[in-house]
Amino acid sequence: MNKTLVALAACAALMGSALQAAESVGISLRLMAEGLVSPLSFNALPDGRALVADQVGIVRLMKSGGGLEEGEVLNLTNRLSKLNRNSFDERGLLCLALHPQFASNRRIFVSYTAPRRDSAPADYDCTLRISEFKVGSGEPLRIDPASERIVFEVDKPYFNHNGGRIVFGPDSRLYISVGDGGGPKGCDLGNGHVPEGNGQNLRTHLAKILRIDVDGTSGTQAYRIPSDNPFADGKDALPEIWAYGVRNPWSLTFDRGGNRDLFVADIGQMRWEEVNIIRKGGNYGWPLREGFEGFNREHPEQAPTSLPEKGLRGEALVDPITTYKNPSGFRKDPEALGISITGGYVYRGKALKAFQGDYVFGDWSGTQGTPQGRIFVARRSTDAKTPWRMDTARVNGPGKMFGCVCGFGEDNDGEIYVLTNGSTGLTPGRGKVWRIEPDTAPAAGQ
Numbered sequence: 171m172n173k174t175l176v177a178l179a180a181c182a183a184l185m186g187s188a189l190q191a192a193e194s195v196g197i198s199l200r201l202m203a204e205g206l207v208s209p210l211s212f213n214a215l216p217d218g219r220a221l222v223a224d225q226v227g228i229v230r231l232m233k234s235g236g237g238l239e240e241g242e243v244l245n246l247t248n249r250l251s252k253l254n255r256n257s258f259d260e261r262g263l264l265c266l267a268l269h270p271q272f273a274s275n276r277r278i279f280v281s282y283t284a285p286r287r288d289s290a291p292a293d294y295d296c297t298l299r300i301s302e303f304k305v306g307s308g309e310p311l312r313i314d315p316a317s318e319r320i321v322f323e324v325d326k327p328y329f330n331h332n333g334g335r336i337v338f339g340p341d342s343r344l345y346i347s348v349g350d351g352g353g354p355k356g357c358d359l360g361n362g363h364v365p366e367g368n369g370q371n372l373r374t375h376l377a378k379i380l381r382i383d384v385d386g387t388s389g390t391q392a393y394r395i396p397s398d399n400p401f402a403d404g405k406d407a408l409p410e411i412w413a414y415g416v417r418n419p420w421s422l423t424f425d426r427g428g429n430r431d432l433f434v435a436d437i438g439q440m441r442w443e444e445v446n447i448i449r450k451g452g453n454y455g456w457p458l459r460e461g462f463e464g465f466n467r468e469h470p471e472q473a474p475t476s477l478p479e480k481g482l483r484g485e486a487l488v489d490p491i492t493t494y495k496n497p498s499g500f501r502k503d504p505e506a507l508g509i510s511i512t513g514g515y516v517y518r519g520k521a522l523k524a525f526q527g528d529y530v531f532g533d534w535s536g537t538q539g540t541p542q543g544r545i546f547v548a549r550r551s552t553d554a555k556t557p558w559r560m561d562t563a564r565v566n567g568p569g570k571m572f573g574c575v576c577g578f579g580e581d582n583d584g585e586i587y588v589l590t591n592g593s594t595g596l597t598p599g600r601g602k603v604w605r606i607e608p609d610t611a612p613a614a615g616q
């Protein structure tokens with residue numbers, strides 16, 4: 171191999187999927203529910219129906235064959251922090267998680283942005299709250315707002331970068347994603363951000379993946395610290411931390427097959443959107459790195475001039491499994507596929523044979539200001555060093571104009587749902603739920 175080829179190969183390995191030829195695969199979207207505002211999470215119940223959480227604070231119930239049941243399962247609108255109605259917001263009702271023994275104990279966990287709590291600094295925006303509720307056993311299905319038990323809270327300096335995704339692992343622990351605190355400039359800078367960045371500071375819950383045990387309490391704490399958490403003794407770090415160095419982790423899902431890996435999509439600043447497999451104690455780099463690159467906190471749109479390999483304690487930084495370019499940092503680059511990653515699920519269903527074991531996810535809107543997201547499939551790599559190849563999904567049929575991709579869901583059979591908003595704000599009536607199905611369009615030449 172000559173010098174140029176060696177350099178190109180090194181560059182390709184560094185840049186990950188973006189330099190590999192992405193293929194376009196056909197899918198179709200079947201409309202399952204509409205009339206929502208901004209659906210952010212979808213949780214299948216044991217009976218096949220699904221809870222759909224709308225960002226504006228309302229939980230609805232989708233019938234197993236599609237369509238919403240009458241009425242609201244839960245209304246938290248008066249417990250949320252103030253929302254920007256009709257314009258863009260990242261606050262609100264963010265995620266639901268069913269307790270692993272939900273069928274017998276009816277316990278459900280909810281994350282939302284609440285008004286700033288009394289103990290938070292006066293100039294902070296809101297408090298990210300994880301609460302438990304009880305789901306009634308009668309019909310119609312209802313969650314009593316009075317059953318709320320606040321489990322965990324994190325104060326947020328700004329309205330954005332909340333994270334706020336929650337999920338139970340195969341270990342029955344509750345995992346929580348928390349963003350870096352946000353701010354007008356990004357870059358993990360501003361009010362509530364420490365100089366090294368919240369991502370690299372182990373004394374804040376911001377910019378972390380957390381793990382707690384909600385099956386017990388400890389003193390005044392409404393949860394326990396699992397003894398196998400990497401910083402369980404709390405000496406060098408907050409004991410809830412499972413992994414760190416994330417920016418705005420907008421998905422938190424376990425593979426229901428394979429090694430049961432925990433997948434997190436981390437929204438980038440201006441250059442790279444990334445998918446990570448989260449390991450215990452891992453440092454995912456933010457704000458030292460973005461994607462496979464370093465990161466320039468003063469000029470985030472520019473290519474960085476250095477590539478840090480270690481965190482502040484000398485620990486190796488963990489690479490993402492795949493990345494794609496953001497047009498904010500790669501203007502007019504045809505490989506710049508989107509501006510804000512929306513994480514999804516590893517596919518383990520039956521309908522989409524060609525996606526088996528691959529990670530299905532998307533981008534919120536493709537380009538700024540256009541409510542038309544994108545759907546991707548990251549193809550599982552055969553070895554840990556090679557990034558997963560990213561293919562784009564070409565949506566055919568009536569679901570073609572699906573809107574902004576806000577989130578994904580998975581049913582009991584492992585089929586995947588796309589949650590969309592036909593506007594970039596909280597405009598009533600634009601939110602929809604779609605099921606990903608095989609391409610219905612005839613193949614070329616037929």
Ligand SMILES: [Ca+2]
Nearest residue numbers: 454455456461
């Ligand atoms: Ca990273």
